[in-house]
Structure formats: C-alpha cells, structure tokens
Amino acid sequence: MARALTTAEQESFAAFYALEHASQVRRAALLLGSDNAAHDVVHDAMVEVLLRWTTLELPGGYLNRAVLNGCRDAARRLAVRQRAPNRLAFVGSPGGEPEVLDDVLAELPFNHRAAVVLRYFHGLSTAEIAAALGCAPGSVGVWIDRALKRMREALT
Amino acid sequence: MTDIETRLIDHLRERASAVAVRDGFDDVLAGTFTPSQRAGAPPRRTAVRFAAASVGALGIGAIALFVARDVSPTEPIDRPIVETAPTEPPNAMLPPSVTIFPVLEGVGESYGSYAVPAHAPTTRLIVGTRDARGWRDTFTVTALNDPEGDAPAGGRIIDVDGVAVTRANYFGSVLWFWTVGDVGIQVQTDVDSDPPAVGDILVTRVSDTEPPLVEVEPLPLGHVVLAGPTSFTDLPFPTAATTDGGREIRVEVRQDDLANSLLPGDYDSVDINGVEGLVSARLAGTGTMVAWRAGDQTVVLSAAASTTAEAIEMARRVRLVDRTTWDAIYGDPRLAPPELVEPASSLPDGTSVG
Numbered sequence: 297m298a299r300a301l302t303t304a305e306q307e308s309f310a311a312f313y314a315l316e317h318a319s320q321v322r323r324a325a326l327l328l329g330s331d332n333a334a335h336d337v338v339h340d341a342m343v344e345v346l347l348r349w350t351t352l353e354l355p356g357g358y359l360n361r362a363v364l365n366g367c368r369d370a371a372r373r374l375a376v377r378q379r380a381p382n383r384l385a386f387v388g389s390p391g392g393e394p395e396v397l398d399d400v401l402a403e404l405p406f407n408h409r410a411a412v413v414l415r416y417f418h419g420l421s422t423a424e425i426a427a428a429l430g431c432a433p434g435s436v437g438v439w440i441d442r443a444l445k446r447m448r449e450a451l452t
Numbered sequence: 453m454t455d456i457e458t459r460l461i462d463h464l465r466e467r468a469s470a471v472a473v474r475d476g477f478d479d480v481l482a483g484t485f486t487p488s489q490r491a492g493a494p495p496r497r498t499a500v501r502f503a504a505a506s507v508g509a510l511g512i513g514a515i516a517l518f519v520a521r522d523v524s525p526t527e528p529i530d531r532p533i534v535e536t537a538p539t540e541p542p543n544a545m546l547p548p549s550v551t552i553f554p555v556l557e558g559v560g561e562s563y564g565s566y567a568v569p570a571h572a573p574t575t576r577l578i579v580g581t582r583d584a585r586g587w588r589d590t591f592t593v594t595a596l597n598d599p600e601g602d603a604p605a606g607g608r609i610i611d612v613d614g615v616a617v618t619r620a621n622y623f624g625s626v627l628w629f630w631t632v633g634d635v636g637i638q639v640q641t642d643v644d645s646d647p648p649a650v651g652d653i654l655v656t657r658v659s660d661t662e663p664p665l666v667e668v669e670p671l672p673l674g675h676v677v678l679a680g681p682t683s684f685t686d687l688p689f690p691t692a693a694t695t696d697g698g699r700e701i702r703v704e705v706r707q708d709d710l711a712n713s714l715l716p717g718d719y720d721s722v723d724i725n726g727v728e729g730l731v732s733a734r735l736a737g738t739g740t741m742v743a744w745r746a747g748d749q750t751v752v753l754s755a756a757a758s759t760t761a762e763a764i765e766m767a768r769r770v771r772l773v774d775r776t777t778w779d780a781i782y783g784d785p786r787l788a789p790p791e792l793v794e795p796a797s798s799l800p801d802g803t804s805v806g
Contacts, residue, residue, distance in 0.1 A: 306481070313477050322468040331471055342480040397463045416457065417464040448456050 301349060309349050313342060316356065320363050326413045327367040329402060337366035360428055364410060371406050400443070400450050407431060408439040415440055 301309065317338065324334035341362035345355050352358050401409055407429055414420045414428060415436075426433040 309481075310477065313480065317475070317477070318473045321473045322471045325471040326464055326467055334471070335474060335476065339476055339480060342476075346480060397460065398467075412460070413464065416461045417468060444454070444456050444460070447460065451456070451459075 301346075305349060309346055312345075312355060316359055317342070320359065323413060323417065324363055324367050326401075326417060327364075327406075327410060328370055329398065333370050334367075337370055338363055341366055364428060367410070368406050396450050397447060400447050404443055404446070405439075407435075408443050411436050411439045412443045 320338045320341070321331075321334050324337045325331050328334055328337070341359055344362050345352065345359050348358070349355065401412065404412070410429055411425050414425045415422075420428065422433050422436045425436045429436075
C-alpha cells in the first residue's frame with residue numbers, strides 16, 4: 297500500500313518526471329501514431345511509478361517497460377476497435393514519403409515497430425532493445441531487417 | 453548506415469518533434485485524469501486505483517480498495533508489468549497426455565501471448581490471466597501448424613477450450629482474429645520470431661460493450677473418448693452409432709464440399725438420433741475436431757481425419773455431453789450446453805433407438 301510521499305520524495309519524483317516525460321511521450325507517439333494516446337499511456341505509467349516511488353530501485357527501467365507495455369495494450373485496443381491495421385494518422389501529414397513510412401510502420405507487428413523506434417529514434421543497441429521488449433537478441437535484428445525491407449519496397 | 457536508415461531516422465525525428473508534449477505532472481501527482489480525459493471523458497480506473505491507494509495511506513486504504521474492487525469486479529486491481537516468470541494455473545481440464553505450456557500473464561484485454569513452436573504439428577496452450585485475487589479465465593487454445601494454409605505464417609487456431617473455431621477474420625498481413633462465444637483469439641503471425649514460430653497467440657475476451665468481431669455460434673462441447681460398441685454404414689451417408697451409458701447415438705454425417713468455410717474438408721450437417729443438426733460442423737483436416745449440436749444435444753467427433761472414411765472412423769469417439777458432464781470436465785458454466793433431454797425414441801424411418 298502506498299504511503300504519502302514526503303516533500304523530498306515529491307521533489308525527486310518531479311525531477312524524474314521532468315527528465316523522462318517528454319521523451320517517453322514522443323516515443324509512445326511514434327509507436328501509437330496518436331499524441332493523445334501517447335499522453336494517456338505515459339500518464340498511466342507515471343502514476344504507476346509514483347505509486348511505487350519509494351520502493352523502485354530502477355524507476356527509469358520500470359517506466360520504460362510500463363510505457364512499452366502500455367503502448368502494446370493500447371495498440372491492441374486500437375486494432376480491435378478499428379477492425380483493421382492501425383494507421384499512424386498524424387494530423388497534418390502532407391502525404392508522400394512520410395506517409396508511406398507511417399503506413400509501413402503501422403503495418404508492422406508491435407515488437408517490430410518498437411524495435412525500429414528504439415533503434416533509430418533512441419539509438420539503443422540490440423541487447424538493450426531485446427531487454428526492453430523482453431525478447432531474444434536474435435529477434436531484434438531480424439525484425440529490423442524485415443522492417444527496412446518493407447520500407448524499401450514501399451518507397452520504390 | 454544505409455540510405456533507408458538515414459531516411460527513417462530523419463522521419464522519426466521529424467514525427468517526434470511534431471508531437472506537442474503537454475505537461476501533466478500535476479495530474480500525475482494528483483492521480484486524477486489522463487490528459488485526454490480533461491475534455492470530459494470519465495475517469496479511468498487509474499484514478500480509482502490512485503484514489504484508493506491515497507486513501508489507504510491515510511489509514512483506511514483497505515476499505516477503499518475493497519470498494520474499488522466491487523465497483524469493477526472484472527477489472528484487475530493492479531496492472532502488472534509483464535512478469536517474466538510464468539507459472540501454471542491449477543487446471544484439471546486436460547488429459548495427462550497434453551503438454552501444458554507456461555501460462556503467460558496478462559490483464560485487461562490482453563491475456564498473454566505464446567509462440568507456437570514451428571516443429572509441432574499441433575500445440576495446445578493454456579492461456580490465462582491472473583490478478584490480485586488469483587487465477588481467472590484460463591483458456592485452452594489448440595493451434596495447428598499448417599505451413600500450406602492460407603494464413604500468412606501458416607498458423608491456425610482450431611479450437612478454444614475444446615470448442616471448434618468455426619470462422620475467422622483476416623486483418624492485414626499480421627493478424628488473425630477468431631471469436632468463439634465471447635472468447636476472442638488473436639493470432640499475430642510472426643515468422644521472424646526466434647525461435648521460429650507460427651504465431652503469437654493473444655487471447656482476449658470480447659467485452660460486453662463491444663460486440664464480437666464475427667458472429668459465431670458457440671459449440672459447448674467436450675471431447676471425451678467413449679468406449680462402447682460402434683457400428684458404421686456408408687449409405688446414403690456415413691452414419692456412426694455408439695452407445696453412451698446405454699443410450700444409443702446415431703450420427704449421420706453429410707459431406708458438403710461446397711460449404712463456405714475457411715477450413716478444408718467440410719462436413720456441414722448431421723443428424724443425431726434423427727434430429728437435424730442445427731450447427732454446421734467443421735473438419736479442419738488432420739488433428740482437428742469436428743463438433744455438432746443437434747437439437748438440444750451435443751455431439752463431438754474428435755477427428756484426426758482428412759477423408760470421409762477417416763472422419764467416420766473418428767466417430768468412435770462420439771458422445772453426448774450434458775451439463776453435468778461438462779461441469780465435471782470443464783467447470784465453466786459460461787460454455788455449458790443446454791440441459792440434455794431424452795433423445796427421440798425412434799428415427800424417422802421408425803427404427804427404434806435408445
């Protein structure tokens with residue numbers, strides 16, 4: 297059961313929030329194609345972190361997993377709701393190549409999409425991506441290669 | 453760095469920079485609404501959980517949590533981050549010969565996932581969910597590894613809890629979705645998994661507020677092998693008969709190659725003791741199951757057949773499943789068949805049965 301945070305604990309959490317929030321929202325937005333959904337996922341994850349703030353040894357790692365899992369759940373809900381593969385519908389998308397890349401990303405299985413974002417947006421290593429996604433390192437390279445191949449095909 | 457990688461990096465950075473990050477620290481600290489809910493959407497259970505926890509910090513949290521659970525009895529109280537140490541639920545549903553795979557945990561709409569080994573012709577999984585109150589909602593999912601099938605990666609779900617899956621929807625290139633009753637099965641095909649897999653199985657329960665993706669008549673069936681004398685005829689249609697507790701069961705199978713089914717080898721109607729079958733049967737090839745329901749009776753042929761003769765041979769496994777039997781075997785009243793009544797005392801041609 298959570299207890300009320302002390303002032304010092306609140307301040308440390310505020311610093312953590314300021315450090316992590318924006319990048320987590322951007323990552324979630326890339327995974328979900330929706331700013332609002334991204335904010336919701338990160339909000340939920342931050343609340344979970346806050347509830348465990350006094351007991352978490354690695355709040356950053358916990359937050360990463362919570363956001364990824366939240367995105368995974370949100371993507372499934374969107375897929376079920378829309379009855380079709382998600383399209384990363386960025387408002388104001390001008391069309392052309394960016395939209396093609398959005399479509400390819402949206403068609404990828406979640407783990408593939410997450411691997412691409414973690415590699416090319418966050419610059420994580422294969423081992424770090426595997427740890428974040430809870431998969432074998434051998435899967436990461438295959439997923440990324442497959443995604444790049446799909447993008448090449450889509451752009452040619 | 454290849455050209456496509458460079459373009460992808462630029463693309464992701466551009467998209468990320470366009471995201472308008474809104475500070476929600478006060479809301480997080482207060483544990484109230486998510487950003488999108490400020491517009492008027494009702495608070496989600498995050499807020500309820502946080503409120504319960506906060507009240508608990510004041511000394512009466514246990515009561516608040518109890519109330520919160522009662523408010524939404526089907527919702528898990530605490531959403532776990534995916535745990536990496538799967539455990540097995542107590543489960544008496546399966547015969548001893550069936551391999552029980554680790555149960556993957558999940559909550560909410562997603563109940564876990566498991567990769568089906570490509571080397572196994574069929575794989576049976578137990579997929580379940582668990583919350584603070586223990587195990588709930590476990591499903592037995594049988595997947596058929598069918599490399600020649602029309603699924604993108606050759607994987608098919610063929611039954612859920614012993615219930616034959618009768619229809620499927622196809623989503624894009626990555627997702628298959630089936631529903632049986634109110635249990636939905638997603639197969640996210642993933643040929644690139646390591647080790648190779650025919651699919652990542654995701655089990656979901658279709659919520660009350662969200663209609664099933666496809667309308668599927670539930671077939672609450674068992675598949676208990678029945679010992680007893682069995683006889684067969686082939687005219688005009690294959691007919692099987694066996695005895696269940698002194699009650700003779702005659703099953704007439706009509707093959708219908710023209711049936712509109714996603715599965716090969718359809719057998720589309722059946723008579724049970726002269727009662728016309730109401731629910732069509734599906735034979736999904738080797739290693740699968742045929743199930744019928746005729747009138748108020750339920751019959752299943754646990755089939756490993758690709759021809760009519762083989763299917764009829766499998767009729768040795770015919771039995772009626774009534775509610776008592778179902779409960780004893782499966783213990784799941786949601787899928788229980790209707791109360792069994794006495795079968796017809798004679799066939800249409802006057803032959804006495806039973």
